[in-house]
Amino acid sequence: MQRTEKQEFTTSRGTRFMGISLLLGIPTLLIFSFLLSPADDNMNDAVRLIYVHVPLAIFAYVAIITTGIGSVFYLWKKSRWWDTVAHASAEIGLMFCGLVLVTGSIWGRPTWNTWWEWGDVRLVTTLVLFLMILGYLALRQVPANPDLRAKRSSVVGIIAAVNIPIVNRSVEWWENNTLHQKSSLTDGKLENLTLFTLFLGFIIVGISFLWLMTHRFRVGWLVTEIETDGIEGVIEERINEGISVDGNSNYQPKDEVQ
Amino acid sequence: MVFLGQFPALTGATMNIRQGEVVLIKGPNGAGKSTLLRLCAGLLPMRSGIGTVLDFDLRTQRMELRAHIGLLGHRTGLYPDLTVSENLKFWASAYGANDIEVDKAMAFFGLNDRLGSVQVQNLSEGQRRRTSFALLLIKRPSIWLLDEPYAGLDSNGRELVNSSILQASELGTTVLIASHEIDKIGSTQERTLFVKGGRIVSDSGQDSEG
């Protein structure tokens, strides 16, 4: 039986390029965030977290939506490729969501004077999203036939993704009892340097996302390949059960009942 | 090829069965008899291969096929909390059958009025199997797929099963029986298939045309 040369590592030219960009980019971002960009009038230094907090939030949403899309495509095309995309994306999404909550909490502390504020609708609904992904990943961990697991996870993934608009619209939808920073991006009140650093933040977080996705997807794909390899052996064994009775092996499963 | 989870239950089964035939499927435990029946019922997807049952393609038309199948499986598929007649009435409505057919089937299997108001969970195994068989009659499918139909039945029950099989066959119903308890049923159109390792390894009938 032919075996193709398996890739032992998940790196490639692409990921090395991304990795190096990050190695250079992250310190740059840190310099800009903490040293070069100005402090906000009323929020002092806490504003610096905005440079990662907002991009992280956006990309957390991107990750969850990717899981949703992967789930839809899996249900439609039944291809393990899409299922692996959905799974990888969910893990990245969980991580980013967690970071959003942590940075949000730290940012809010000086302003709100608490580590956590239940009245902040956006933070609370992000926590809910975090828990939804946790549930999705819990389902994926259950030992089961891969196709069954993929199908069921897809449904859960779709519902998680569908909750994104609810979270996103929450700030406008719900009344003004939120302490959350109103969207200052679109106000045009941000200075140039702040805007630039924010932009830089988006780039860096975006590259991180792609880099993590690529590696995680490849790992997931390797797992899939291992699973399919095992199957051939099991089939042979099964056929041998019947061969002892008569010699011809019949590989054409075909039954017609008229 | 049919998989149950990660396990290849059927690995290559070729068979050709004519309408109205009574086919006995034998083989050791775990050979794939039940899986074969469930495949023909349209309950299982095929990983590879081709097959048609009653002109329904097993790869694309499984849902449409199901209403024409009567499957008697290991589990009886009844609701334990409901009585016998409540079960029968529910399933009859689901199948689109009327009350008269329900009464006939109940009478045939000796599920008279007294038994009718007993909850299924309080029935004996034999009584449950009879109820299950009665549902088969009520549904009036074109194909009967019986998986170990004699299990749990006394000789009286077995008689009933045999005579209903023969009757159905005369009316043109195709009957497939998986059982390791009997060797023949007594029908003129009988045939025996042997299943082992997920394949059909011997066939007493000659299938030349389909």
Place this chain on the structure above:
Amino acid sequence: MFRDAWLVTKKDLLIELRSRILINQIAPYTLLILVLFGFALDADTETLRDTGPGLFWVSTLLVAILAIQRSVDVETSDSAIDRLMLSGISPTSIYVGKTIGLYLQLIVLEALLFTVMVVLFDMSVVDYPLVIVSAVVTTLAISSSGTLYGVIASGLGVRETLLPVLFLPVLAPAVIGATRAFGDAFGRVNADGWAWLGLLSVIAIVYTLVGMLTYGNIIEDT
């Protein structure tokens, strides 16, 4: 489809009537939760009135998990689901039927819980239509997602632990909305309950649609 769905609903309700699981076991559990909260909060009446709406919905959700598991067990205890799939009733009809069955059972539980809460926590209702409509809509969200998640978590051997982890986060937004609506209806909170209803309706409709579209896919594998 509705005829078939209604058939399934009637069957589920009949089973409940015979087995009385809801009345004998789940309902007392509901009341127990409420009473325990009363003890644990060790609270004066004002606090209880404030927290009442939230406690109501938390209790309802916890109890819904039991009701969902029961709904799934009914079909799997003797593989009736197999026969159901062979019967010609479409999976979507099965889904709708079971969702409505679950819905009605939950409404009964909620009515009971509501009455007890009003008495124990000495609450007074300011806006009855709001209470009723928000309960109606929220329960739809609970039963539609519950019926779907019930089968997703079934058959894997981990149902008791997996179902809550999947189901509760998904209902959290609905709980938020429902609690605000109830709070408004009891006059405890300065929120616009009817506006929250918009959110609740969207959630309920979306979950029901997803359920109708995907339920068939899921039960194929049981």
